[in-house]
Amino acid sequence: MMQSYKKATRPWLVLAIITTITGTGCTLQRMVRQAKKQEITVLPNPLMANGEKVNFELKATVPASIIKDNYRYKLDVYYVYGTEVREQVGALNFEFGEFIYEKGRPSIVKQFDFPYAPAKDKGKLYIQGTAIDKRNGRLKYTKPALIASGLITTPLLLVRNNNIQLVPDSYKADPTAPAILPFYFEPEETKLRSYLGSNLQVLDQYILDNVATQTITIKASQAPDEYSKKVAEKRASTIKEYYQQKVQTLDYSGKKVTINTTSAKTDWNLLLAKLQVSALPKTQLDEVADIITGKSSDAEKATALEKTEAFDYLQQYVYPAMRYAQVTINYNRERKSDYKLYLLAKKIANQEADADVLTEEELQYAASLTPLLAEKKKLYEAAVQTTDKxxxxxxxxxxxxxxxxxxxxxxxxxxxxxxxxxxxxxxxxxxxxxxxxxxxxxxxxxxxxxxxxxxxxxxxxxxxxxxxxxxxxxxxxxxxxxxxxxxxxxxxxxxxxxxxxxxxxxxxxxxxxxxxxxxxxxxxxxxxxxxxxxxxxxxxxxxxxxxxxxxxxxxxxxxxxxxxxxxxxxxxxxxxxxxxxxxxxxxxxxxxx
Structure with missing residues (x-):
C-alpha cells in the first residue's frame, strides 16, 4: 500500500520541481525585459572631478511591475577606465523602504562618489541591472548600459598654497621670554575645558616644576555679546583656584607661588587690536572702530555692533577669541654655547645621550643648526619627550x-x-x-x-x-x-x-x-x-x-x-x-x- 502511494506521487513531485524552476526563470526573465523601460538620470553629465573625489547624483525610475514579492531588482553602478579597469561605485536596491513612488513608479535618488585619479579622465560610467530570486539566490542580468562618458576636470584648475613654516627660533633673541598660555571659553561659561584649545596639560607641567618661586599673572576678558557682569572675573578665579589646588596636591618642593589676577568686562582695546589683524574691509573697520571708541556704555556699544555690516564676521571670527583668560609665567634659564648645544644635540639625535641633557628651547635652537630633515625630526622628538611644549x-x-x-x-x-x-x-x-x-x-x-x-x-x-x-x-x-x-x-x-x-x-x-x-x-x-x-x-x-x-x-x-x-x-x-x-x-x- 505504502509502496503504491510512493510510485503514484513521484511524477507529481518532479512536475512541481520543474514548475518551480520554470516559474522562477520566467519571472526573472520578465523582470529583465521590464527593466528595459527604466529611466536613468546622472547629474552632472559628463561627470565632474572635485578635489580628490568625483561626486554625482543618480536617479533611477523603474516600472512598478518589476517590484515583486520574493524577488529583488538592483542596479550596480561602476566606472571603467584604462585597460578595462572596473571600479565598483555602489548600487541601488529596489526593495520596500529603499524607494519611493513617483507618479506610480518606484524611484531612487542617491549620491555617489569615487576617488579621482588622472587615469580616470577618459573613463565611462555604467549601470547593470540584476533580477534576484531571494528564495534560492538565482540571478538574471540585464545588459550593461553606458550612462556617462569622461570627466570634466575644470574644478581642479585652482591654486592652493598650504605652505607652513617652522616656528622662528627665539632662543638667542630673548632667553627670558615668559611662557604664555591662553585658555578659551564657551559663551557665558567659566568652566575650564579639557578638549580642543585647552592648555590644562601644559599648565600641569608648570605646577610640577621644581623651582624656588613662581610668579603667575592671569588676565581674563569676555566678548561684547556676553552680558553677565562678572564672567571675566570668574574665569580668572577659576584658573587661580585650579592652580592653587593642584599645587597643594602635587607640589612637594615647597616653592613660593604668587598669583595675580586682572579682568575686564569687555576689553575694548583688545577688540580694537583684533580688528587691526582681521580681514574686514576698511569701511567696515572704520564703522566698528567709531562705535568702540565712542562714549556710549558697554551695553550700548554691544547693541550698536550687532547692527553693523561686520557683525557676522565679529561673531564668527573675533568674539570667540575674546572669551579668554591668559596665564603668564616667567622663568630664567642658563645658556649654553652654540658649539656645546650642537654637540649635545647630535648625541641626542644619535641616541648617545639622554634627551633631557638639553631643555626644549635648547633643542629647538639646536635643530635650527642642522639642514637634515631626519636629524631635525630626532631633535624635535627629543624636545617633545623632554618638555611637552x-x-x-x-x-x-x-x-x-x-x-x-x-x-x-x-x-x-x-x-x-x-x-x-x-x-x-x-x-x-x-x-x-x-x-x-x-x-x-x-x-x-x-x-x-x-x-x-x-x-x-x-x-x-x-x-x-x-x-x-x-x-x-x-x-x-x-x-x-x-x-x-x-x-x-x-x-x-x-x-x-x-x-x-x-x-x-x-x-x-x-x-x-x-x-x-x-x-x-x-x-x-x-x-x-x-x-x-x-x-x-x-x-x-x-x-x-x-x-x-x-x-x-x-x-x-x-x-x-x-x-x-x-x-x-x-x-x-x-x-x-x-x-x-x-x-x-x-x-x-x-x-x-
Whole structure:
C-alpha cells in the first residue's frame, strides 16, 4: 500500500520541481525585459572631478511591475577606465523602504562618489541591472548600459598654497621670554575645558616644576555679546583656584607661588587690536572702530555692533577669541654655547645621550643648526619627550609635512601626514593661534581630510592674527570650498583673501563654475596682470571662450597657454570642454604653436 502511494506521487513531485524552476526563470526573465523601460538620470553629465573625489547624483525610475514579492531588482553602478579597469561605485536596491513612488513608479535618488585619479579622465560610467530570486539566490542580468562618458576636470584648475613654516627660533633673541598660555571659553561659561584649545596639560607641567618661586599673572576678558557682569572675573578665579589646588596636591618642593589676577568686562582695546589683524574691509573697520571708541556704555556699544555690516564676521571670527583668560609665567634659564648645544644635540639625535641633557628651547635652537630633515625630526622628538611644549610639537609636525611632500609613495605619505596632524594637534592644544591652526588645517587639507580642514581653517580665523596669515587662511579655505563644490562660500572667503594671484585665479574659477562668465573673465585677466603670461590663467580664459562660444578668445588664450607650458597641449586634446572645437583648424592651429 505504502509502496503504491510512493510510485503514484513521484511524477507529481518532479512536475512541481520543474514548475518551480520554470516559474522562477520566467519571472526573472520578465523582470529583465521590464527593466528595459527604466529611466536613468546622472547629474552632472559628463561627470565632474572635485578635489580628490568625483561626486554625482543618480536617479533611477523603474516600472512598478518589476517590484515583486520574493524577488529583488538592483542596479550596480561602476566606472571603467584604462585597460578595462572596473571600479565598483555602489548600487541601488529596489526593495520596500529603499524607494519611493513617483507618479506610480518606484524611484531612487542617491549620491555617489569615487576617488579621482588622472587615469580616470577618459573613463565611462555604467549601470547593470540584476533580477534576484531571494528564495534560492538565482540571478538574471540585464545588459550593461553606458550612462556617462569622461570627466570634466575644470574644478581642479585652482591654486592652493598650504605652505607652513617652522616656528622662528627665539632662543638667542630673548632667553627670558615668559611662557604664555591662553585658555578659551564657551559663551557665558567659566568652566575650564579639557578638549580642543585647552592648555590644562601644559599648565600641569608648570605646577610640577621644581623651582624656588613662581610668579603667575592671569588676565581674563569676555566678548561684547556676553552680558553677565562678572564672567571675566570668574574665569580668572577659576584658573587661580585650579592652580592653587593642584599645587597643594602635587607640589612637594615647597616653592613660593604668587598669583595675580586682572579682568575686564569687555576689553575694548583688545577688540580694537583684533580688528587691526582681521580681514574686514576698511569701511567696515572704520564703522566698528567709531562705535568702540565712542562714549556710549558697554551695553550700548554691544547693541550698536550687532547692527553693523561686520557683525557676522565679529561673531564668527573675533568674539570667540575674546572669551579668554591668559596665564603668564616667567622663568630664567642658563645658556649654553652654540658649539656645546650642537654637540649635545647630535648625541641626542644619535641616541648617545639622554634627551633631557638639553631643555626644549635648547633643542629647538639646536635643530635650527642642522639642514637634515631626519636629524631635525630626532631633535624635535627629543624636545617633545623632554618638555611637552607647543613649539616642539609644532615643528615636529612641520617636519613630517615636509617629509610627506618629498615621499611619492601614497601609503607612506599618508602615514607621515597622519603623524604631522597628531603633533600639530597637540601644538594647537598648547598654543591655539591662527598660525598653528592654519598649519593644522593645511596638513588635513593636503591629506584629503576636507571636513577637518574646514574646521581648523575656521579656528584659525576666529583666533585672529596678522593680515598675512588671515589672507592665507581665507585663500586656502576658499580653495577647499571650491573642491567640495561650495562656490558661494568660496567667493565669500576670497573677499577677505587679498588681491593675490591665488585669490584671482580661484575667484575666476568660482565664477566660471557658477556660469558667470563675465565675472570669471574679469578675475582671470586680473590674475594675468599679477602674473603675466601665466599658462593656467590663459587656459582658463580659453575655457571661458569655449563655454561662451567665443572662438577667437578660445584660440588666442589656448595658444598662449601651450606656449607658456607645453603640458597644457595634451590636457586640451583630452579636455571634454573643447569637444565641440576638436578637429577645427583654429583649435588645431592653437595647439601646434
Amino acid at each position: 607647543w613649539p616642539a610639537y609644532y615643528n615636529l609636525g612641520v617636519i613630517y609635512v615636509e617629509m610627506a611632500r618629498k615621499d611619492h609613495r601614497p601609503k607612506a605619505r599618508q602615514a607621515l601626514l597622519a603623524r604631522a596632524i597628531h603633533n600639530l594637534t597637540y601644538a594647537g592644544f598648547r598654543n591655539p593661534t591662527a598660525e598653528v591652526y592654519y598649519s593644522l588645517a593645511s596638513a588635513h587639507h593636503v591629506r584629503g581630510n576636507k571636513l577637518e580642514a574646514l574646521q581648523y581653517y575656521d579656528y584659525a580665523l576666529k583666533l585672529g592674527g596678522s593680515q598675512q596669515i588671515l589672507q592665507h587662511t581665507f585663500a586656502d579655505k576658499a580653495a577647499l570650498e571650491i573642491e567640495i563644490g561650495q562656490y558661494d562660500d568660496a567667493i565669500e572667503s576670497l573677499r577677505h583673501a587679498g588681491d593675490s594671484y591665488q585669490t584671482n585665479i580661484n575667484l575666476g574659477l568660482s565664477y566660471l563654475l557658477k556660469e558667470n562668465y563675465e565675472g570669471a573673465e574679469q578675475y582671470y585677466n586680473r590674475a594675468l596682470e599679477l602674473k603675466p603670461n601665466d599658462a593656467l590663467a590663459h587656459y582658463s580664459l580659453a575655457l571661458v571662450g569655449a563655454r561662451t562660444r567665443q572662438e577667437q578668445m578660445l584660440t588666442e588664450n589656448l595658444r598662449k597657454a601651450v606656449n607658456a607650458d607645453r603640458t597644457f597641449t595634451q590636457k586640451a586634446i583630452e579636455d571634454i570642454e573643447f569637444g565641440n572645437y576638436r578637429g577645427k583648424s583654429a583649435f588645431e592651429d592653437a595647439l601646434s604653436r
